[in-house]
Amino acid sequence: MKKILVPVKMVLDSNARPRVRTDETGIDVAGMRMSINPFCEIAVEEALRLKEAGAAEEVVVVSIGPAKAQDTLRQALAMGADRAMLIQTDETVEPLAVAKLLCAVAREEVPDLVILGKQAIDDDCNQTGQMLAALLGWPQATFASAVRFAENRLLVTREIDAGLQTLSLPLPAVVTTDLRLNEPRHCALPNIMKARKKSLTVCVPADYGIDIGRRLKIVAVRPPAGRKPGIRVATASELVSDLRAAGLV
Amino acid sequence: MGKGIQVLGHREDREVVTCDVVIVGAGPAGLAAAIRLRQRVPGLQVIVVEKGAETGAHILSGVVMDPVGLDALLPDWRDDGDRPLRQEVSEDRFAFLTRSRAFSVPEILFPARMSNRGCFVGSLGEVTRYLAARAEELGVEIYTGFPAVEILYDDTGRVEGIATGDMGIGRDGKPGASFTPGMELRSRYTLFAEGARGSLSKQVIARHGLDRDAGFQKYGIGIKEVWEVAPGKCHPGLIRHTVGWPLDRHTGGGSFVYHGADSLVTVGFVVHLDYANPTLSPFDEFQRFKTHPSMRDLLAGGRRVAYGARALTEGGWQAVPRVTFPGGALIGCAAGFMNVARIKGSHNAILSGMQAADAIVAAPDLIEPRSYESGWRTSPIGRDLYPVRNVKPLWSRFGLAGLVLGGLDMWAHALAGMSVMGTLRHRKADHASLRPLAEVTPIAYPNPDGVLTFDRLSSVYLSGVNHEENQPCHLRLADPLLPVRENLPRFGEPARLYCPAGVYEVAVASDGTPSFVINAQNCVHCKTCDIKDPAQNITWTPPEGGGGPNYANM
Numbered sequence: 001m002k003k004i005l006v007p008v009k010m011v012l013d014s015n016a017r018p019r020v021r022t023d024e025t026g027i028d029v030a031g032m033r034m035s036i037n038p039f040c041e042i043a044v045e046e047a048l049r050l051k052e053a054g055a056a057e058e059v060v061v062v063s064i065g066p067a068k069a070q071d072t073l074r075q076a077l078a079m080g081a082d083r084a085m086l087i088q089t090d091e092t093v094e095p096l097a098v099a100k101l102l103c104a105v106a107r108e109e110v111p112d113l114v115i116l117g118k119q120a121i122d123d124d125c126n127q128t129g130q131m132l133a134a135l136l137g138w139p140q141a142t143f144a145s146a147v148r149f150a151e152n153r154l155l156v157t158r159e160i161d162a163g164l165q166t167l168s169l170p171l172p173a174v175v176t177t178d179l180r181l182n183e184p185r186h187c188a189l190p191n192i193m194k195a196r197k198k199s200l201t202v203c204v205p206a207d208y209g210i211d212i213g214r215r216l217k218i219v220a221v222r223p224p225a226g227r228k229p230g231i232r233v234a235t236a237s238e239l240v241s242d243l244r245a246a247g248l249v
Numbered sequence: 250m251g252k253g254i255q256v257l258g259h260r261e262d263r264e265v266v267t268c269d270v271v272i273v274g275a276g277p278a279g280l281a282a283a284i285r286l287r288q289r290v291p292g293l294q295v296i297v298v299e300k301g302a303e304t305g306a307h308i309l310s311g312v313v314m315d316p317v318g319l320d321a322l323l324p325d326w327r328d329d330g331d332r333p334l335r336q337e338v339s340e341d342r343f344a345f346l347t348r349s350r351a352f353s354v355p356e357i358l359f360p361a362r363m364s365n366r367g368c369f370v371g372s373l374g375e376v377t378r379y380l381a382a383r384a385e386e387l388g389v390e391i392y393t394g395f396p397a398v399e400i401l402y403d404d405t406g407r408v409e410g411i412a413t414g415d416m417g418i419g420r421d422g423k424p425g426a427s428f429t430p431g432m433e434l435r436s437r438y439t440l441f442a443e444g445a446r447g448s449l450s451k452q453v454i455a456r457h458g459l460d461r462d463a464g465f466q467k468y469g470i471g472i473k474e475v476w477e478v479a480p481g482k483c484h485p486g487l488i489r490h491t492v493g494w495p496l497d498r499h500t501g502g503g504s505f506v507y508h509g510a511d512s513l514v515t516v517g518f519v520v521h522l523d524y525a526n527p528t529l530s531p532f533d534e535f536q537r538f539k540t541h542p543s544m545r546d547l548l549a550g551g552r553r554v555a556y557g558a559r560a561l562t563e564g565g566w567q568a569v570p571r572v573t574f575p576g577g578a579l580i581g582c583a584a585g586f587m588n589v590a591r592i593k594g595s596h597n598a599i600l601s602g603m604q605a606a607d608a609i610v611a612a613p614d615l616i617e618p619r620s621y622e623s624g625w626r627t628s629p630i631g632r633d634l635y636p637v638r639n640v641k642p643l644w645s646r647f648g649l650a651g652l653v654l655g656g657l658d659m660w661a662h663a664l665a666g667m668s669v670m671g672t673l674r675h676r677k678a679d680h681a682s683l684r685p686l687a688e689v690t691p692i693a694y695p696n697p698d699g700v701l702t703f704d705r706l707s708s709v710y711l712s713g714v715n716h717e718e719n720q721p722c723h724l725r726l727a728d729p730l731l732p733v734r735e736n737l738p739r740f741g742e743p744a745r746l747y748c749p750a751g752v753y754e755v756a757v758a759s760d761g762t763p764s765f766v767i768n769a770q771n772c773v774h775c776k777t778c779d780i781k782d783p784a785q786n787i788t789w790t791p792p793e794g795g796g797g798p799n800y801a802n803m
Contacts, residue, residue, distance in 0.1 A: 186429040
């Protein structure tokens with residue numbers, strides 16, 4: 001492979017405790033920590049491992065999001081990606097629009113493989129990879145738990161209900177990553193310093209002539225119902241009678 | 250740098266980078282120093298390392314901020330569209346609480362220097378993020394998620410930078426599969442801006458005997474919640490401080506309530522760490538404070554959205570150690586520039602960062618930025634701290650009556666420009682103030698109701714705290730058996746109670762054998778254990794980078 005393209009998304013960090021707005025229009029993320037989506041981080045790691053194993057020559061990362069998403073790209077560069085591009089927008093971009101933008105990038109960059117997270121942990125859509133494969137007309141292997149490159153084909157293992165399924169794909173192809181694929185490396189400080197000097201280009205969706213207008217309407221965002229306090233019972237028979245009284249058994 | 254790299258402290262597996270100035274901690278002091286250095290000498294290479302996962306993640310303060318520091322550092326900040334402070338204090342109340350009542354103390358009784366007029370209600374986390382953005386515009390390099398864990402010295406004993414922590418060390422202390430060694434940042438000058446009781450600051454103070462003439466540093470623990478209050482209850486710009494209930498009259502401390510924008514109200518409580526009763530729990534005092542009628546009214550129908558805690562320095566003027574040493578300086582709360590009477594320190598943190606930067610620029614070839622040490626006492630920092638220097642010692646000695654005496658002493662300064670008391674010493678370290686369990690009346694705290702008052706674990710959850718689980722415990726015990734052998738029988742092991750994050754527990758096995766349990770992953774990096782443990786047996790060290798709380802805007 002000559003080139004691997006890795007799309008990455010900046011998301012609210014999994015440890016952040018966001019506040020749902022009282023007017024139910026969304027969540028307040030001001031000042032909250034943003035991070036690389038964990039599935040995307042796994043995709044970057046896998047691309048780097050393919051490159052380090054001699055199966056690829058260049059790893060390019062791309063993100064779509066606000067200016068701050070440059071931090072996410074810098075992290076991917078610090079991990080070892082070769083260059084980065086940001087398609088900058090402050091709008092919420094839905095999966096179809098993301099797939100269209102990535103399709104345009106792929107047509108321009110002509111990678112042999114696009115590897116990306118199976119979903120982002122903020123909206124949990126799990127749609128972008130599949131839509132991208134369809135738009136490009138490329139084969140796809142989703143939820144990868146192992147990836148191997150041999151004889152110009154990609155062997156991708158997927159965890160399915162019945163066990164493990166292994167697909168063999170011709171290139172170019174689209175692969176989405178599952179959590180068990182690998183454990184991403186730490187970013188060492190020297191590599192972060194060096195990453196400051198790597199190329200990071202910025203453009204906007206209009207440069208690709210793609211309409212990112214929203215097709216979905218958010219009706220309301222509400223926090224999950226709080227957990228009701230439990231009660232302590234003294235004996236098993238008391239437990240059974242309480243469960244009966246509550247109509248649970 | 251003009252000279253070659255000394256190799257003391259060098260480890261073969263660590264990469265070395267040299268720079269002009271390395272700053273430990275991206276808080277207001279560290280970032281102010283970085284900004285000032287680049288403003289004065291744009292070519293200097295200035296590197297800031299910060300243990301929090303990102304700038305502001307470990308910043309917690311009230312805050313009502315005196316803008317004097319920001320005005321000096323960035324004179325244009327008020328015109329900036331991104332300015333972090335927007336809400337001026339509009340009404341300033343002070344009250345003495347009894348269990349059921351609040352007695353207002355009129356503003357006119359307070360010396361002018363206590364006034365909060367012209368100050369801003371805001372979030373120090375937000376101020377810090379703003380300073381970080383301005384610093385990066387000026388070319389400062391900020392690396393977050395990298396704690397400085399080791400001080401590097403050259404062969405003359407001069408501080409020559411720091412090393413960041415290794416990553417990927419397992420619980421057993423051995424390197425794991427993802428082991429990544431730390432890095433050595435070797436510099437001409439090193440500024441420690443770690444905040445109160447910094448782990449490296451503590452080492453550098455001890456090694457150079459910087460506190461030889463300063464006497465004891467004093468500390469408090471501040472615990473803070475942010476509440477989204479019911480419509481109509483938030484009055485942006487209104488602030489209220491209280492003393493009295495629920496603390497007894499011998500225990501120093503009090504509450505703060507600051508009304509901000511968007512229905513968000515900061516509610517917090519400070520307990521001075523020279524409290525004597527080992528059954529006192531600062532966390533539970535705070536929870537109880539919220540049940541006061543005046544607080545119930547404010548918080549009813551609201552919900553808590555954030556929680557955190559941090560130790561602060563209270564020793565003031567007479568407790569500030571020598572702030573410079575060969576190769577660098579202490580700035581901000583690491584030096585102890587908090588003004589306990591005004592309960593403010595971030596303005597002095599910024600000013601001290603600037604002064605240290607100016608001293609470095611003024612004498613780039615000296616090994617010690619001496620003009621900072623010789624100048625701060627006659628600067629605005631000194632003029633801020635000197636007149637209030639007796640408030641804390643009087644409060645510690647005489648409780649609430651001492652606070653009144655302290656107020657009179659401030660008036661003496663305001664009217665006559667001097668004090669009849671001279672400068673009172675701090676008599677003992679905070680860890681030495683506990684009385685044995687047998688001599689005190691145990692304090693019983695009510696159970697949390699889950700609406701107004703909470704337990705530690707649900708609180709810690711809101712701090713967003715996270716640590717890599719497979720790593721050595723970062724809370725080191727010099728003697729692992731001491732807690733059960735000595736602290737438990739004598740004091741009931743006060744760590745269980747002073748820790749605001751539920752890190753310390755005493756577990757009892759089925760045969761009745763007690764053991765000391767450390768839940769290090771809960772740690773919000775407040776440093777109280779390092780300060781208050783009566784045997785000084787606990788040492789707080791930085792955990793793996795990026796660990797700790799993830800405060801949004803505290």
